[in-house]
Amino acid sequence: MDTLESNFLAALDQVLGKPSPFIPLHEPEFGGREREFLNHCIDSTFVSSVGQYVDQFEAQLAEFTGAKAAIAVVNGTAALHIALLLAGVTPGDEVLVPALSFVATANAVAHCGAIPHFVDSEFSTLGLDPLALQNYLERIAQVTPQGLINKLTQRRIAAIIPMHTYGHPVSLGPLLHVAKHYQLPVIEDAAESLGSTYQGTHTGTLGLAGILSFNGNKIITTGGGGAILTNHQDLANQAKHLTTTAKQPHRWEFFHDHVGWNYRLPNLNAALGCAQLMELPMFLEKKRQLAQAYQDIFKEIEGINFIHAPENCLSNYWLNTIQLTQPSREIRDRLLTIANDAGFQCRPTWTLLHRLPMYTHCPRAPLPVAEQLEVSLINLPSSPKLVTGLRD
Amino acid sequence: MDTLESNFLAALDQVLGKPSPFIPLHEPEFGGREREFLNHCIDSTFVSSVGQYVDQFEAQLAEFTGAKAAIAVVNGTAALHIALLLAGVTPGDEVLVPALSFVATANAVAHCGAIPHFVDSEFSTLGLDPLALQNYLERIAQVTPQGLINKLTQRRIAAIIPMHTYGHPVSLGPLLHVAKHYQLPVIEDAAESLGSTYQGTHTGTLGLAGILSFNGNKIITTGGGGAILTNHQDLANQAKHLTTTAKQPHRWEFFHDHVGWNYRLPNLNAALGCAQLMELPMFLEKKRQLAQAYQDIFKEIEGINFIHAPENCLSNYWLNTIQLTQPSREIRDRLLTIANDAGFQCRPTWTLLHRLPMYTHCPRAPLPVAEQLEVSLINLPSSPKLVTGLRD
Numbered sequence: 001m002d003t004l005e006s007n008f009l010a011a012l013d014q015v016l017g018k019p020s021p022f023i024p025l026h027e028p029e030f031g032g033r034e035r036e037f038l039n040h041c042i043d044s045t046f047v048s049s050v051g052q053y054v055d056q057f058e059a060q061l062a063e064f065t066g067a068k069a070a071i072a073v074v075n076g077t078a079a080l081h082i083a084l085l086l087a088g089v090t091p092g093d094e095v096l097v098p099a100l101s102f103v104a105t106a107n108a109v110a111h112c113g114a115i116p117h118f119v120d121s122e123f124s125t126l127g128l129d130p131l132a133l134q135n136y137l138e139r140i141a142q143v144t145p146q147g148l149i150n151k152l153t154q155r156r157i158a159a160i161i162p163m164h165t166y167g168h169p170v171s172l173g174p175l176l177h178v179a180k181h182y183q184l185p186v187i188e189d190a191a192e193s194l195g196s197t198y199q200g201t202h203t204g205t206l207g208l209a210g211i212l213s214f215n216g217n218k219i220i221t222t223g224g225g226g227a228i229l230t231n232h233q234d235l236a237n238q239a240k241h242l243t244t245t246a247k248q249p250h251r252w253e254f255f256h257d258h259v260g261w262n263y264r265l266p267n268l269n270a271a272l273g274c275a276q277l278m279e280l281p282m283f284l285e286k287k288r289q290l291a292q293a294y295q296d297i298f299k300e301i302e303g304i305n306f307i308h309a310p311e312n313c314l315s316n317y318w319l320n321t322i323q324l325t326q327p328s329r330e331i332r333d334r335l336l337t338i339a340n341d342a343g344f345q346c347r348p349t350w351t352l353l354h355r356l357p358m359y360t361h362c363p364r365a366p367l368p369v370a371e372q373l374e375v376s377l378i379n380l381p382s383s384p385k386l387v388t389g390l391r392d
Numbered sequence: 393m394d395t396l397e398s399n400f401l402a403a404l405d406q407v408l409g410k411p412s413p414f415i416p417l418h419e420p421e422f423g424g425r426e427r428e429f430l431n432h433c434i435d436s437t438f439v440s441s442v443g444q445y446v447d448q449f450e451a452q453l454a455e456f457t458g459a460k461a462a463i464a465v466v467n468g469t470a471a472l473h474i475a476l477l478l479a480g481v482t483p484g485d486e487v488l489v490p491a492l493s494f495v496a497t498a499n500a501v502a503h504c505g506a507i508p509h510f511v512d513s514e515f516s517t518l519g520l521d522p523l524a525l526q527n528y529l530e531r532i533a534q535v536t537p538q539g540l541i542n543k544l545t546q547r548r549i550a551a552i553i554p555m556h557t558y559g560h561p562v563s564l565g566p567l568l569h570v571a572k573h574y575q576l577p578v579i580e581d582a583a584e585s586l587g588s589t590y591q592g593t594h595t596g597t598l599g600l601a602g603i604l605s606f607n608g609n610k611i612i613t614t615g616g617g618g619a620i621l622t623n624h625q626d627l628a629n630q631a632k633h634l635t636t637t638a639k640q641p642h643r644w645e646f647f648h649d650h651v652g653w654n655y656r657l658p659n660l661n662a663a664l665g666c667a668q669l670m671e672l673p674m675f676l677e678k679k680r681q682l683a684q685a686y687q688d689i690f691k692e693i694e695g696i697n698f699i700h701a702p703e704n705c706l707s708n709y710w711l712n713t714i715q716l717t718q719p720s721r722e723i724r725d726r727l728l729t730i731a732n733d734a735g736f737q738c739r740p741t742w743t744l745l746h747r748l749p750m751y752t753h754c755p756r757a758p759l760p761v762a763e764q765l766e767v768s769l770i771n772l773p774s775s776p777k778l779v780t781g782l783r784d
Contacts, residue, residue, distance in 0.1 A: 030434045038430045042422045047615040047664065048608020074466050074616065077654040091483075091505070103637055103648045110651045113483070113505060216440020216658070223439040223658030224466065245495055252728055254742040256495045259502045259750045262469040266608070266615030268661065272439065336644055350646040358651045 019343030051267030069236030076213030080108035127170030164193035167318035411735030443659030461628030468605030472500035519562030559710035
């Protein structure tokens with residue numbers, strides 16, 4: 001084992017203690033009213049599309065994030081799909097997406113019949129780089145009466161999806177500025193950033209719409225679930241309508257006025273969400289403590305940077321992440337091997353989306369930063385409960 | 393109140409007793425191990441995409457239906473969407489769909505980028521009429537090396553979706569014969585027919601694939617949920633892969649080899665499903681008792697037929713249904729009004745799908761039977777628990 005490897009393992013040991021036998025990357029924690037709310041669903045028989053918890057969960061999400069409205073749906077992919085449709089994305093359009101993201105970001109574009117168009121990230125946020133974006137669009141795109149046109153493909157570029165990687169907010173101020181200049185609707189993929197703010201404003205609420213995820217690995221979970229956030233009441237109404245089969249209210253008639261989706265979150269899952277939301281402030285506090293512990297350790301270790309919240313941002317530190325100062329797939333994989341072998345579940349970042357077979361032929365900008373990040377990022381165990389194991 | 397109206401109300405009274413104040417159309421019943429299994433999910437922290445209940449639910453569904461494999465997903469619409477993709481439906485294709493169905497049947501076709509093509513039903517099953525279908529296809533379609541072509545639109549007809557209305561099996565034998573002759577893959581929409589058999593074989597297992605729904609109003613519920621059934625192991629494997637983001641297994645790499653969906657059923661919902669499946673035989677028995685009670689009453693009432701199981705079929709009687717012998721929207725709506733006013737939740741059948749604005753321009757066969765059924769069917773309260781209220 002070389003110095004970097006032994007230092008890395010020692011740092012994990014010091015922050016987390018010895019695994020016995022295994023410390024997962026991110027585990028949910030159910031220490032609140034989860035059982036009570038689930039049992040109440042069963043007692044009331046309201047487990048499905050009708051019930052108080054969906055309304056309550058949506059109201060509490062709106063309150064917590066400061067969004068005017070939140071619409072609870074089955075998962076983050078579904079939320080992004082509908083948000084893109086409401087932004088006006090139509091089949092054959094292109095949508096700008098970071099190459100460095102989970103596959104769902106691109107899949108939601110594909111589910112609209114649209115084409116992901118990959119753009120680069122920046123080192124400081126791990127998210128879309130506004131300056132690189134501006135330079136790129138200046139070169140390849142043109143604002144026309146039909147919208148922003150990709151001069152190389154002649155297709156319309158219909159929207160952009162900044163994604164707040166591992167909970168760290170994108171440089172939203174400059175990004176929104178570029179998007180506005182190019183008349184691009186912004187749909188924030190805040191799947192990973194519940195609790196993260198950009199200059200005091202919650203991520204997911206600065207664009208036309210944003211989305212959240214409550215998958216089992218997220219900071220709070222509903223089993224599976226997601227939400228659309230928006231400050232536009234008309235968009236919220238449309239989102240609710242489209243995600244609930246577009247049925248018009250009537251005492252008994254079934255009349256649906258649009259192709260709709262069955263994307264509503266069941267009341268059972270919303271019940272879990274209500275209980276989890278009550279725990280969220282505590283989770284955030286613990287996760288920030290854990291991040292601080294990691295940061296304190298890794299600042300002593302040469303060759304490794306701990307990724308901290310961007311300036312003027314509060315990160316939820318969903319997944320704590322280190323970056324190798326010398327990008328190298330070989331070194332990265334050696335560190336992953338020794339950590340996982342020792343029982344610390346660590347993970348690389350995602351394979352860049354333009355390398356996946358179904359997205360190989362999609363348009364893309366130069367991706368020098370994303371390509372470096374791909375072989376230098378490692379996610380560390382990040383469950384809130386790990387804080388109780390923090391060494392003095 | 394005329395004779396028909398007072399007889400109808402008296403029949404409901406006699407079977408169900410006086411509502412106090414309201415008898416819903418269909419209520420779930422949680423008298424088994426639902427709480428235990430949900431609490432076990434919470435205790436284990438496995439509420440999401442990993443956990444024993446999804447595997448167990450799938451195995452038990454396969455065993456109960458006799459399908460080789462069952463794949464649990466977020467709802468019936470998602471199940472149908474994926475089943476159609478696996479049947480080879482591509483954008484621009486047409487898919488044959490009964491005009492008399494819930495909107496999800498057509499929506500799943502639209503979600504594939506395909507076009508629903510509406511065909512007629514028969515009185516005896518409320519489902520697709522094989523003979524009318526054969527005559528229609530003989531006239532408008534042609535088998536070519538490229539598949540079955542609609543001569544009027546020049547589009548390919550890529551599949552057919554028989555739907556087992558209110559739990560009554562379609563005439564599958566003749567239908568499969570017609571489908572085979574025209575080389576049409578059959579995807580059974582068995583959303584409403586868990587527990588219903590055609591000549592001893594469970595609905596949803598006779599075509600290429602079938603789908604189930606476990607929405608809150610169905611015979612068993614998972615909050616929201618559905619499943620794909622198939623006897624083809626390769627289709628089952630593909631369905632599992634596509635519904636779980638098409639990720640290739642690896643210790644840490646994220647590599648997805650296809651545009652995928654986040655359609656998997658969370659473990660929490662599967663836990664509810666496992667408990668509900670244990671109750672299913674009892675639900676079926678009670679629902680058949682309730683249907684018998686309705687049938688005994690309505691056979692005495694002139695102007696009303698009770699819809700019973702088709703010959704050689706066992707129906708789950710998901711929703712008990714009467715048919716006016718004189719089709720009339722006016723009479724139907726008067727009966728609906730007095731019943732609902734009295735606290736018996738009754739409903740008409742669905743607005744025929746070709747009347748919905750988004751499907752008005754889709755191709756369709758003559759629909760004389762569906763049009764008569766539309767103004768003559770009424771669903772009656774059908775919860776299994778109503779059996780305890782049956783009068784002697």
